[in-house]
Amino acid sequence: MARTLLALVLLAAAAAAHGQVEARAAWVRGTAPGQTTAGAYMELTSDRRASLLGAESPAAGSAEIHEMKIEGNVMRMRAVTRLELPPGKTVELKPGGHHMMLVDLKRSLKKGDLVPIRLKVELSDKTIKTIQVLAEVRELAATSRP
Numbered sequence: 001m002a003r004t005l006l007a008l009v010l011l012a013a014a015a016a017a018h019g020q021v022e023a024r025a026a027w028v029r030g031t032a033p034g035q036t037t038a039g040a041y042m043e044l045t046s047d048r049r050a051s052l053l054g055a056e057s058p059a060a061g062s063a064e065i066h067e068m069k070i071e072g073n074v075m076r077m078r079a080v081t082r083l084e085l086p087p088g089k090t091v092e093l094k095p096g097g098h099h100m101m102l103v104d105l106k107r108s109l110k111k112g113d114l115v116p117i118r119l120k121v122e123l124s125d126k127t128i129k130t131i132q133v134l135a136e137v138r139e140l141a142a143t144s145r146p
């Protein structure tokens with residue numbers, strides 16, 4: 001409970017510090033034993049044209065932005081180098097759609113853990129902003145927001 005509260009306070013502070021780009025409702029799927037990747041999901045809103053260029057997390061070797069594409073009749077994920085954030089529109093990273101992938105996890109992720117993720121966002125004037133997000137781990141079978 002205290003950790004959840006701390007996360008909310010940190011998220012609020014991050015939003016206030018940056019203003020123009022906000023990340024909300026971030027969560028990461030818990031891992032099964034031996035699993036080394038995990039999907040990360042959140043809502044991103046920018047008040048100006050911006051692009052998500054990538055992310056990193058101390059919990060993972062790297063983080064990728066993935067899109068889902070149907071090839072033949074198989075749904076596959078593919079890494080993309082940027083994700084556009086249209087002004088005033090909420091872009092949802094969610095299961096089955098664009099999402100973030102934490103790769104080479106350094107430890108297993110259990111329900112209730114908090115995973116820091118640092119987002120790299122390019123604003124329309126080409127300046128780079130980093131946005132710190134704390135994502136809460138949900139159970140392996142979680143499908144979307146609670």
Ligand SMILES: [Cu+2]
Binds near residue numbers: 039077078099100
């Ligand atoms: Cu993926």
